[in-house]
Amino acid sequence: MLAKTDYSRKTKWKHKTYRGERGVGGNFVYAGDDLLDKHLFVHRVAPGGFDWGPDASDEKACQLAIALLAPLRGVDHAVEHYYLFAENFVRRELTEDTWEIKSQDYRSKEYVKAIDGRDYPGNTASSPRDAPDLEDTDLESITYAEEIALAKKYEEVLWQSGNRRENLQRLNAIWNGEEDPASDAVASGTLYRIQGLDIPTNARGTLVNQFDSMGELAAWVYYGRNHSQLTGISDASAKKIRNARAGFVQYFGGETFIPEHDSREMSLSEMPKSRGDTAQQTFRGALGGGDE
Incomplete structure (x- = not known):
């Protein structure tokens, strides 16, 4: 069962139609009538923005992959599969300067599978081994990718029911003697x-x-x-x-x-x-x- 997060409670990221446009001022991706958020709070790969097509950089293709996958399948799915989706869909399917897609256009599980012969960017999300100690972490400012790594690191002692970040805060409070x-x-x-x-x-x-x-x-x-x-x-x-x-x-x-x-x-x-x-x-x- 997927962990509950603050993200899953929000609906403003979910839209039926997404469209991209290349312009003089840069690349723009819209969710409905609004600009699609970069989703740096999920995983920070390319603060500079999005790109698509075969010439897109790893970082910008990956950031767009995260921003498209998170509303569709949730942050855990996006963090785990974004690098595969960046190559399989963002680079290979979004080949025009302008495009418009609906969520059903990229639901296929094939887009998040590794295909022989393709060169995929690396997944730069933190691993549990790389995650800092809970006591040294500012739980208010971490990304969801960092939250996932922390939860896996402390899985054996972390309450699994309910909101994951709140459970990390609860665990820290228990260790600090603030909660019994x-x-x-x-x-x-x-x-x-x-x-x-x-x-x-x-x-x-x-x-x-x-x-x-x-x-x-x-x-x-x-x-x-x-x-x-x-x-x-x-x-x-x-x-x-x-x-x-x-x-x-x-x-x-x-x-x-x-x-x-x-x-x-x-x-x-x-x-x-x-x-x-x-x-x-x-x-x-x-x-x-x-x-x-």
């Missing part, structure tokens, strides 16, 4: 969005009712054993809960931010006799340390 996920209330909607926690609705309801905070729940999930001893959690759900530990690490911004486990396991001889106490004891018995 452990104090969050346990809500069914939150559990539904944790990666790997594919459990039935009634099992999610059990977790919501039994745990007061996400910190308490995460400690039980991550360090506990015998999860199926909790009334309402089947063996199958218990296995899925254990498989979702990586998703809880992402929610908390790292394993070190999951609270320590409070082991309250009792022996069978200590089990209370009343039915209500037995249900509570079943909950406590599921809180033992270690794993099955």
